[in-house]
Amino acid sequence: MDHFHYAGHALYCEGVPIAELAATYGTPLFVYSKKTLLHHLHQLQRAFAAVEPLICYSIKTNPNLAICRLMRENGTGFDVTSGGELFRALQAGGAPERIVFAGVGKTDREMVEALDANILMFNVESEGELAALSELTAGRHQSVRIALRVNPDVDPKTHAKTTTGKRGTKFGLDWERVEKIAAALVKHRHVELVGIHMHLGSPIYSTEPYRAALERAVPLIETLRRQGHDLRYLNMGGGFGIHYRKQEALSADTFAGVIVPAVQEARCRLILEPGRFIVGNAGILVSRVLYVKDSGGKRFVIQDAAMNDLIRPTLYDAFHRIWPVEPPAEVPAPPEDYETPLPHTQLVDIVGPVCESGDFLARDRWFPEVKRGDLVAIFSAGAYGMAMSSNYNGRCRVAEVLVDGDKHRLIRRRETYQDLIRPELEV
Ligand SMILES: Cc1ncc(COP(=O)(O)O)c(C=O)c1O
Missing domain, CATH: 2.40.37.10 (Lyase, Ornithine Decarboxylase; Chain A, domain 1)
Structure with missing residues (x-):
């Protein structure tokens, strides 16, 4: 609507x-339209209310400060993908403890800016990034919270240029490497592994990719807990499709029907990074x-x-x-x-x-x-x-x-x- x-x-x-x-x-x-922006945000907030999600508005979708402020005033945090977007999130009054940072190519400068701001977490996408972040953090006598962005190898059935959760794209960590990377982080002095992140692609018109990704993620979370990590966040990214042609999009309730039970089973706090669905x-x-x-x-x-x-x-x-x-x-x-x-x-x-x-x-x-x-x-x-x-x-x-x-x-x-x-x- x-x-x-x-x-x-x-x-x-x-x-x-x-x-x-x-x-x-x-x-x-x-x-x-302000009414439409809020209508869609409220649809998400209502649909996922049972798990009290942290909804991080995806700034890349529409970065205008007035829209970011409107989101923040109505309860969202922010998903940022660069230092520039972090700057915007803070300018919009975003609380650092409600900001998550994704992206395959974070520069040292961007990581330092996010460490300075003490954001909620980094969504880490490679071993190289993890090493750089760990080194920067140690040098500052600080600790940092991270989620591992995993690539669940599911096909979101969307345009090739906006497919991110499939093997062979540049995004996330190959599934089979995650356990080993996580094992090396147990008792790490500066890096705390607190979550798993997945963003599958966009726009998505079926619950199936989410179901398939969650089917893999929930046991992975248990495995990482057995390693000794206090895994408490499950970030499902964004991707919910909208009406471009006619009324083809699924409702927030339909996506919640698949995501909420899995989040409850995983005993995690859900993070969502919606952009398109809202704006x-x-x-x-x-x-x-x-x-x-x-x-x-x-x-x-x-x-x-x-x-x-x-x-x-x-x-x-x-x-x-x-x-x-x-x-x-x-x-x-x-x-x-x-x-x-x-x-x-x-x-x-x-x-x-x-x-x-x-x-x-x-x-x-x-x-x-x-x-x-x-x-x-x-x-x-x-x-x-x-x-x-x-x-x-x-x-x-x-x-x-x-x-x-x-x-x-x-x-x-x-x-x-x-x-x-x-x-x-x-x-
Ligand atoms: C990591 C990440 N999160 C969230 C989003 C927002 O996706 P959407 O606008 O489909 O909700 C994107 C978009 O590409 C993304 O890359």
Whole structure:
């Protein structure tokens, strides 16, 4: 469920017409719904309440400080994957004892920053990282809590570029090496092994990968306890899928139905690192049509949002629902799958101004007739949209707005040309 809806042939976010936001802040524009953000967070909090999870919002998904603060105010910790994200988590008022740090390539500087902050734990992904962290910690006469990120070798059945829990990806430790690595940590003077971490991939549309991974993790936790470790955290990462096409996502309750009993059996505190599930359907990208061009037997709707604003379609072959903000009166409501041809629609590619053939937001889509100046909404763009945006082709990164009922406020201003050159040094 989200709080973007059509009323009288106009798209609204909560109580605010999208056209009003575009007129106020310009396009392209990311628009987020506070109600939707909180609705999804609360769904997770309710579904997993029986095990009192520590929900660590995954900053990489959408790092805007206003969104991070909203998460923190509503009870989350943070999952960070770099020193920059740790900085953000702390800027957002994140409590260090609710921050976990993942990533295969933590630098010494990043590890020192996290040690300085005294975060809850590092999710360690290799023996090399463990050795470096142990050395840094010993030098500081400090101790550190870690979880071993294990690779359970399960197929999350998602895009190859977002598959992480399968053997052969760079993530986590091979299962068969974990016991040996853990054994060497018993009675370690500086490193305390407190948990197991697994992030399987994203987005996931079945409980099966979680079930399969937990089936391996629960006995592993017992084995590590027998070694003498006080194993008390089981971190299942993120990955819960959302509605990109229609109502295809599983509910938080369905995932909890598989995860909660295993966590109870393992007698651990559950950590979750959700990102997409919270913010994905809570944001849209609004663009304005520049030109409609017929070329090579195809029709192209060229609008002002591009692959540098939302890279998911070209990077992951991702599908985003797209529809005019104010569709013509004769056009029926969009079909449930946004793909079935309807009266008054035509087959188009929806593309941006970037000089790449890969710059598209949709290909071969049945779409109402639009003209120069019309507004377009690209749905489910809240996760890995702004977070993965760039200045490619000298494009200023876009503005972000947060809607709360009938109020709205800018949470990131549009970049200027000066912003584009500011970090560069004259020789
Ligand atoms: C370690 C880790 N945790 C959490 C997440 C968030 O995943 P999602 O946005 O699917 O919830 C990711 C995303 O790739 C991740 O790499």
